[in-house]
Amino acid sequence: GQNIDQPTEMTATEGAIVQINCTYQTSGFNGLFWYQQHAGEAPTFLSYNVLDGLEEKGRFSSFLSRSKGYSYLLLKELQMKDSASYLCAVNTGFQKLVFGTGTRLLVSP
Amino acid sequence: DAGITQSPRHKVTETGTPVTLRCHQTENHRYMYWYRQDPGHGLRLIHYSYGVKDTDKGEVSDGYSVSRSKTEDFLLTLESATSSQTSVYFCAITPGRTSSYNEQFFGPGTRLTVL
Numbered sequence: 001g002q003n004i005d006q007p008t009e010m011t012a013t014e015g016a017i018v019q020i021n022c023t024y025q026t027s028g029f030n031g032l033f034w035y036q037q038h039a040g041e042a043p044t045f046l047s048y049n050v051l052d053g054l055e056e057k058g059r060f061s062s063f064l065s066r067s068k069g070y071s072y073l074l075l076k077e078l079q080m081k082d083s084a085s086y087l088c089a090v091n092t093g094f095q096k097l098v099f100g101t102g103t104r105l106l107v108s109p
Numbered sequence: 110d111a112g113i114t115q116s117p118r119h120k121v122t123e124t125g126t127p128v129t130l131r132c133h134q135t136e137n138h139r140y141m142y143w144y145r146q147d148p149g150h151g152l153r154l155i156h157y158s159y160g161v162k163d164t165d166k167g168e169v170s171d172g173y174s175v176s177r178s179k180t181e182d183f184l185l186t187l188e189s190a191t192s193s194q195t196s197v198y199f200c201a202i203t204p205g206r207t208s209s210y211n212e213q214f215f216g217p218g219t220r221l222t223v224l
Contacts, residue, residue: 096157101150
């Protein structure tokens with residue numbers, strides 16, 4: 001079976017740091033993706049982890065621990081435009097992605 | 110935007126009618142996917158294709174069929190639409206060797222309502 005868990009909703013303040021967690025149990029693992037999705041729009045690619053450790057890309061960082069089946073997305077210096085849903089997805093093989101249900105992040109002034 | 114378009118962007122139809130959604134890409138990508146997105150379920154894979162006439166089922170394929178007769182077009186058909194197929198449908202592509210990560214790029218989506 002495939003199971004990917006993320007918190008349903010989080011709130012944070014502009015300028016703060018927020019960490020969105022993702023735990024997974026899947027039949028295969030060929031990497032983990034994070035996507036951002038604004039309401040009414042398509043998901044857009046944020047980050048990719050296939051090896052353990054932290055990948056940093058500007059204000060966004062993503063961490064992976066394969067032994068723990070755990071990842072997080074770290075957003076720094078939050079801006080109002082970061083209000084969106086954040087989707088965790090595991091590549092289970094042959095580019096087949098299994099998605100979590102997403103975390104809705106609300107950034108307030 | 111990886112040159113992906115979807116048509117129609119919005120459709121309202123009645124239960125029992127056939128519906129075909131089209132995904133069109135302009136950059137000759139080999140891998141294409143159809144997902145549906147529903148509240149509480151996230152994105153779920155319906156069907157995917159690794160090339161012309163090479164398709165396979167995803168997680169939620171019941172009630173759907175696909176065809177890919179040309180590299181650029183991937184069609185999703187609901188033979189007899191049901192209200193449970195009301196959803197937002199996204200097409201996606203993987204650039205393959207032209208990408209560092211093999212991430213998927215998504216089309217703008219089609220909002221389908223079945224009454």
